[in-house]
Amino acid sequence: MEAPLGQKQRPHEFPSITLSHLSSPAPSSASASASFAEDNSGCPRLRIHQLSSPDPVFDLDLQNIQIFKLGPLELLCASEETGGDDSEEKSFSRAFKIGFGTKVECKAFYSACEQWKLGLVGARTGEPLANGRLTVPKSKFDNKIDTTSAKMYFHYYGQLLHQQNMLQDYVRTGTYYAAVIENRVDFHGRVVVDVGAGSGILSLFAAQAGAKHVYAVEASEMAEYARRLVAGNPSLGQRITVIKGKIEEVELPEKADILISEPMGTLLVNERMLETYVIARDRFLIPDGKMFPSLGRIHMAPFSDEYLYVEIANKALFWQQHNYYGVDLTPLYGSAFQGYFSQPVVDAFDPRLLVSPPIIHTLDFTSMKEEDLYEIDIPLNFVSSVGTRVHGLACWFDVLFNGSSVQRWLTTAPGAPTTHWYQLRCVLAQPIYVMAGQEITGRFHLVSHSAQSYTIYLTMSAKMWGAGADQGGILQTSSCKLDLKEPYYRLSQPQPYVLQQDQQSNQQLMQSQEISPSIQDGTGPSLAVIPSHISESLNQ
């Protein structure tokens, strides 16, 4: 079943209604579609098309019609007609009945009609409409996000190939599936909102788990594909309504018992969709309703990777040429060098590159405020387990599905089965030197920007160390500024494998700082191991 409700910028459309003429000499019924839209002068109109004809059977000024509820599936629409005389009395001489397949559609039509009449929807030009009504104020999303960025973002997600990329991340999609199906008790008989539904896959999972009704809200053109996927799975689809629009703008006919969403970007927060998830909670979730996932954690640890450092530094060497077709390029070398080090590196790295156990920053989606995500400030404190050159900070994240039956984690940790998020590393242009046991302090400061991402300010310092050292003094500091929106995807590297003999020491390192989730169901971080016949041949 598909009924796009609550969309503010585009017409509301109700593709399958039944139209019964009452005022014509011979009452009749026919399949039809209805839509609300503005005419050129900004007046809201209701247009009804019979499926057999391209011309509308009714094209009515909404201010001149009255809608009455006849029953849960039926409305009566009476249209005022000017009789040609000057009488003050209105005559509603044309009337027709509109029938709906479901109560939800019927309710949605009635509320859409009210909203359009009141001028709560319509084109948002920022100008008063021609008939004097003021347009709707900009939504929370439009206020903070740059229009061009949003356009490109939703264009990207409107393409099936990008949805396929996510669907083919079996670690991701499989974990969502398992988390939903193992926790049927949280979905059965419940109203669910799928926040940013994409292809609609999570809505279909929720319906499989017995959801009473799922509202799949998707802002991009993918909503049309989601409708087709839902319609093509009718036993589940009859309990799913796809709504095209932004979470920040759509209206839903009822509150949700549970939200499901996949709002995670690189480093958890990229794309700024977690804010949308929190807004959905505040707008649509009943008090004490559930969220799948309910919590996210960013893990951070210093790393040493000489190869990566040299690779990045070498990229700028091009600008050291004094005679490039007779031109000296060196004036731009410094800027090029800075530019390469302002790109966070996305790849799957070997966890043996970590020089200390990670620290964790937790985001509780059930209680945090949207504004808490505008700026994230994390103090860093580590103790190096080896003497080495530290090249920067490595980060990854996990999220928790806190189901009533099973608690399941989706992790993107190094050494765990690789996901399409990989891991993220911020590389310092100036590495720092540490000894085993030396303290590394610093700050990881994320500041959101209107292009749906963050500027990262990273500072790492080696503390004074050893006998006679100034207590709390800093020996060496290095800082860098990176744009999370412009990562360097370094994915041609072979996938990381960990030799069996190293697995134990890695697990000890990670577990000593709670890298393995405290609520564990055996699906948390597991380290990939080279099959023994391969590792044996490598060891020869």
Ligand SMILES: C[S@@+](CC[C@H](N)C(=O)[O-])C[C@H]1O[C@@H](n2cnc3c(N)ncnc32)[C@H](O)[C@@H]1O
């Ligand atoms: C990471 S994808 C997940 C898609 C799908 N839920 C899945 O798991 O395969 C996020 C989806 O949310 C949509 N989205 C992002 N922000 C949104 C918003 N403010 N309102 C509605 N949809 C949004 C995007 O267009 C995209 O399709």
